[in-house]
Amino acid sequence: MCVSLGSVVFVTGCGTSGQTPQSLTGVADQESESSAAEKSGVGGSESDADQDQTERVTYQSGMEIGAIPMPFEVADVTGPNKGKTLCYRCLYGERPVVGIFVRELDEPTTALIQKIDSEVAAHQAEKLAAFVVMLTDTPAEVKTELEKIASKNQIEHIPFTVFEGTAGPLGYNIKQDASLNVMMWEGVVxxxxxxxxxQLKPDEISEVIADTRLMIH
Structure with missing residues (x-):
């Protein structure tokens, strides 16, 4: 009797006892080839996962992949360094870092910061770090509001800071019409x-979180 399941034919009582049907051999060969390809990197399943997650982004702002972030100073508003002027790029050094540059803090942006805050908390062993940089021409006027937002949303692992000048730090290439620019680096971007x-959509928040896997494993 021969029973067909799709393209695979199982043969019983057809005079082929002790031999592997050719159709099954083909499937086994394909599986072996597929397995070998995955192990050797052919087919790209592993290498694709390691590729930059931002290739399909249409709106471009900020540094290019592979660029080296330059030092810049900010005024810290929350966290252990509250009240200080310092360089987080220098402080965090070669650690994996999420730099969150904002010109306004709407609900989706705040939700994103909350998610990243949770990631930082979950990856202390990998020394993941992050900081928020508000780009503004009036830093004194926004500090109180930033403190309120951080407290209300229980942001505990990401300091809120201000940078004087809406253009942003030199070399970071943040477009003037960008409301939010998230750049991640570990030595290089x-x-x-x-x-x-x-423009930030809920499903894009999960994509940003997935980007952190380019730095932590």
């Missing part, structure tokens, strides 16, 4: 995503 006002 690993990922970069940016949005204009009101």
């Amino acid at each position: 690993k990922a970069n995503r940016a949005w204009q006002a009101g």
Whole structure:
């Protein structure tokens, strides 16, 4: 009797006892080839996962992948360094870092910061770090509001800071119409995503979180 399941034919009582049917041999060969390809990197399943997650982003702002972030100073508003002027790029050094540059803090942006805060808490062993940089021409006027937002949303692992000047730090290439620019680096830039006002969607938040896997494993 021969029973067909799709393209695979199981043969019983057809005079082929002790031999592997050719159709099954083909499937086994394909599986072996597929397994070998995965192990050797052919087919790209592993290498694709390691590729930069921002290749499909249409709105471009910020540093290019592979660029080296330059030092810059900010005024710290929350966290252990509250009240100090310092360089987080220098402080964090070669650690995996998420730099969150904002010109406004709407609900989706705040939700993203909350998610990244949770990631930082979960990856202390990998020394993942992050900081928020508010780009503004009036830093004194926004500090109180930033403190309120951090407290209300229980942001505990990401300091909120202000940078004087809406253009942003030299070399970071943040477009003037970018409301949010998230850049991740570990010595060099690993990922970069940016949005204009009101463009950040909930599903894109999970994509940003996935980008951290380019730095932590």
